[in-house]
Amino acid sequence: MTGHNFSSKREAIFKKIASTKSHPSAKWVYEELKDEIPNLSLGTVYRNIALFKEQGRVITVANVNGEERIDADTSDHAHFVCECCNSVYDLISSEQSPLEKQLVQNGFEIKRKNVVFYGICKKCSTN
Amino acid sequence: MTGHNFSSKREAIFKKIASTKSHPSAKWVYEELKDEIPNLSLGTVYRNIALFKEQGRVITVANVNGEERIDADTSDHAHFVCECCNSVYDLISSEQSPLEKQLVQNGFEIKRKNVVFYGICKKCSTN
DNA sequence: ACAGAAAACAGGAATGATTACTGTTTTTAA
């Protein structure tokens, strides 16, 4: 398997993702890092995000305006996407679902769940 | 506003979407219809799906392998996406969420929610 | 029913996120 080697860029990419609560896109990560890491390439960011996902260190939160938004907080929690400012908010407690038990009883294997609310956030509605 | 006029193609597209429980992609709808509707164009399918979404007659269910999957059943229900066969299943009862009340109390306006489970369906795991 | 006007459409080009490819650089492991 790939991804067992150390790589300074890989570490920098993960740290950047883990350092923010903005639920960034690949492009955001690239833009943030390209100054401090000369000749970083966007492909490297994508490749490493794909690896982090395989490793379970990063999850996909939502697709906002065609861009995939990710999160290094892999704990069970839901999200709110503001359709006005495109912010993604964390929602602390995820609902405990009777659906999950039902699925497992019917022979479905759940690998992950994704709960997203869409709407207008407080900041946008009061401006 | 657009979309108030009758259009035979528009009606055919909506009926096709509403006739299936497969949670189709735009391309699937196009492939299904192109034989019975000569010179239907994929752009027309996309344009009308966008309109149906504005009108609230169709919802986005999930993005599966880069393709947006839609549903003409706009009632409140969750979905299961099989990562093996890419089938999308309906889950009858959607969970009632304490998060929703919490969001509204904090000034967030919820327009829609999206609950998706990802995993391996029974059919795939027994084959 | 008929004539503009408005809305939809076909077909193809453009966009933009993501992935693939190739030659070079880093990292590993002995």
Added chain:
DNA sequence: TTAAAAACAGTAATCATTCCTGTTTTCTGT
């Protein structure tokens, strides 16, 4: 240190979706 393996930069390719332009359908008032 050194050769093999893994990562990488840079760029080209892919592919879903959107945009554009000239044509066709639909609508509305007569």
